[in-house]
Amino acid sequence: MLQNVLNTTYFHNKNHARIINFSAAKAVNDFDNKLGQIADEISKANNICLMAHKDPDCDAGASVLAVLDMIKKRHPGKQVDIYINGNMPKSLKKFEDVKKIIHLNNDKFDKEKIKEYDLAIALDSQRLDLLSESGAAIFNNAARTIKIDHHPKPNKGFANIELIDSTAKSTTQILIKLADKMNISIEKNLAKLLFSGIVSDSSGFSNLSTNSAKTFEACARLAKTGINTGEIYADVINHMTRPMFEYYRKILNNVHFTKDGRIVSIQESRDFLKNLPQKIKDDAVGRSKVLMEIGTTILLNIEGVKVSMRAMPTKDDIGAKIILRGNGIPVNRVAQYFNGGGHPIMAGCEIENKTIPNAVKKVINYIQTQKLLDKQV
Numbered sequence: 314m315l316q317n318v319l320n321t322t323y324f325h326n327k328n329h330a331r332i333i334n335f336s337a338a339k340a341v342n343d344f345d346n347k348l349g350q351i352a353d354e355i356s357k358a359n360n361i362c363l364m365a366h367k368d369p370d371c372d373a374g375a376s377v378l379a380v381l382d383m384i385k386k387r388h389p390g391k392q393v394d395i396y397i398n399g400n401m402p403k404s405l406k407k408f409e410d411v412k413k414i415i416h417l418n419n420d421k422f423d424k425e426k427i428k429e430y431d432l433a434i435a436l437d438s439q440r441l442d443l444l445s446e447s448g449a450a451i452f453n454n455a456a457r458t459i460k461i462d463h464h465p466k467p468n469k470g471f472a473n474i475e476l477i478d479s480t481a482k483s484t485t486q487i488l489i490k491l492a493d494k495m496n497i498s499i500e501k502n503l504a505k506l507l508f509s510g511i512v513s514d515s516s517g518f519s520n521l522s523t524n525s526a527k528t529f530e531a532c533a534r535l536a537k538t539g540i541n542t543g544e545i546y547a548d549v550i551n552h553m554t555r556p557m558f559e560y561y562r563k564i565l566n567n568v569h570f571t572k573d574g575r576i577v578s579i580q581e582s583r584d585f586l587k588n589l590p591q592k593i594k595d596d597a598v599g600r601s602k603v604l605m606e607i608g609t610t611i612l613l614n615i616e617g618v619k620v621s622m623r624a625m626p627t628k629d630d631i632g633a634k635i636i637l638r639g640n641g642i643p644v645n646r647v648a649q650y651f652n653g654g655g656h657p658i659m660a661g662c663e664i665e666n667k668t669i670p671n672a673v674k675k676v677i678n679y680i681q682t683q684k685l686l687d688k689q690v
């Protein structure tokens with residue numbers, strides 16, 4: 314029956330895709346149309362700027378470098394600038410193009426001198442403000458704007474074309490489809506970048522859920538280019554400096570369980586931070602990586618644990634930043650209550666509370682009073 318309908322509409326309409334009133338097919342078509350529009354916008358633009366969320370993780374950083382690589386391959390003549398607010402992750406520093414990054418500094422930013430781009434592309438950034446103040450100003454000054462992301466779609470959009478696939482584990486996973494649309498054959502350099510993003514955002518394949526087949530298929534394609542997947546994995550996930558190991562040793566003493574053992578938190582309190590060696594204090598990215606590793610690969614896997622939480626002072630030092638991981642518990646509901654957001658299995662929020670233990674208590678209290686531990690994702 315469906316086949317008949319498709320055939321009939323196909324013969325009567327050139328663009329039969331529009332006629333199919335079948336939501337899954339429509340979603341696939343929408344996605345594919347947007348990929349085509351993005352490839353078009355890129356080919357039309359002469360000056361393009363690429364950006365990612367501030368303090369980029371490996372997925373954000375690799376996405377920007379990957380799109381640059383793709384544009385260089387497909388349209389060698391184009392002028393492409395990259396803007397980043399914060400440091401690129403260590404594992405990406407060996408890529409040649411890292412040298413081309415223009416580092417944004419909000420304090421030294423002159424709004425009068427913003428370059429006008431034909432096209433701005435924001436990668437791995439759920440919201441405009443994540444581009445940082447100066448990044449957002451440059452983005453908004455471009456004639457056309459694109460967002461490519463795998464975080465859930467927020468209520469408000471911020472770009473002319475928004476390509477969002479929240480079933481993708483990383484933004485780099487989505488970029489494989491863009492490469493195909495742009496007729497680019499993925500070779501080693503590009504594959505390394507795309508694979509790095511997937512490894513990083515999946516915490517080394519440890520937080521995959523129902524869409525893992527898609528992720529592994531994407532990885533298989535990248536692995537076929539001959540990249541050394543083990544080496545990239547070690548670079549992205551396992552690499553730890555000696556000072557960071559010392560931090561690891563110390564922070565393990567700040568792990569707290571609730572009485573029933575179902576919620577566990579690791580707390581980087583202000584007092585604890587004060588007494589750290591300067592070298593460790595200065596490496597915020599390294600510390601957050603260690604916290605993530607302990608929070609996800611160790612604490613979340615302890616028998617009986619349903620929610621793992623990591624808490625640290627906010628950047629502006631007025632509150633606590635809380636990142637939640639759920640073991641079958643929809644932690645985004647918790648984060649949303651505190652004006653944060655994220656995925657059911659991983660979410661984050663900021664709480665105005667000077668003491669980290671008190672902020673953690675607030676979150677635990679909410680989880681317990683809402684009886685969220687008995688709900689499943």
Ligand SMILES: [Mn+2]
Nearest residue numbers: 372437484514
């Ligand atoms: Mn990402």
